[in-house]
Amino acid sequence: MEPFAWMHELDHEQVVYCHNKELGLRAIIAIHDTTLGPGLGGCRFYDYVDESAALKDVLRLSRGMTYKAAVAGLDLGGGKAVIIGDPSLKTDAMMRAFGRHVESLGGRYITAEDMNTSEHDMNTVRQETEWVTGVSRYIGGSGDPGPSTAFGVFQGIRACLEVVFGSPDVAGRTVAIQGVGSVGYQLAKHLHDGGAKLIFSDINQGNIARALEDFGGEVVDGRVFWETPCDVLAPCAIGGVVHERNIAGIRAPIIAGSANNVLEDEDRDARLLAEKKITYAPDYVINAGGLIAVYAELKGWPHEKAMEDAARIFDTVKRVLNKASAEGLTSLAASNKLAEERIAQVAAVQRLRLP
């Protein structure tokens, strides 16, 4: 498909190509939908094979942000940026130049950290624009989003337990976590404190050792993770981990974790999971705690308010699962519909012309 055809198909408002030969900057900023508010989404620095691959990625990711913010109930739209190139060649000057491009959009796009960009980079971007989040705490930032994300995932797991077993209590439940890094470790802590039994899988032996030492539990080999008998499988590592080749072997009734793009093929795999009566908490719904924290940063709200809002992921996940069963949809289709309904309602309000 031609690049502009992708833009039409995914229904983007604006796509900006940013270039500076002298500094070696090549970036694309995609604004998907600003009905609910400015498009917010991270800036990814990645060595794409070509500009087409970068464009495809930024269009897909920015659209995802629209849905994520909409379902989380935030007054934010969807945006994302990619800087094309080898991240080891990243310079402060490049990040400042990127910041100028962000500034030129006058607040329609707000940037943040993403793959291969750091808090330091956001501080650098901040020198050129105020439309940036994830800056250091000493200049008003909200710091690492990992703990807020983990708290939201914990609430989402409780919601799934209530829908499946009639009680949100994690005590005595067994949760298998794939990836005990920033989010997985914090999630394990909440579950451990709540009395859950834990099973870990990670390719980093140091992270496994830390989790075992702090919370006890068992370890499972990554090759058989998806067949682990347990109440909840919590993918907190990488994407594309659930697919038609492993769904048949899944024995847990619930999949709920922080990883982005959990399903290899969204529609197909969501359907296969629903057919197998496995409750799936859509990734972008359950992992919105970090975005909620960044939104609080933008608003100047205290951290406690961000955590209160992240706790509402419990209600949001329940609403999505209940809508799915009431309307005979997959959970993913139900959350997409919730997002589209909220955007349509706000758009209708915006069309009101009253004296």
Ligand code: NAD
């Ligand atoms: P992280 O890098 O801190 O931790 C990832 C962990 O997964 C590491 O311990 C790593 O060794 C392990 N891992 C990597 N590949 C693995 C594999 N194949 N099998 C098992 N373990 C593997 O990352 P994070 O910040 O904790 O994020 C985890 C996931 O959650 C990612 O998919 C991320 O996109 C998503 N997410 C994170 C946040 C956040 O606030 N950090 C927000 C939303 C979504």
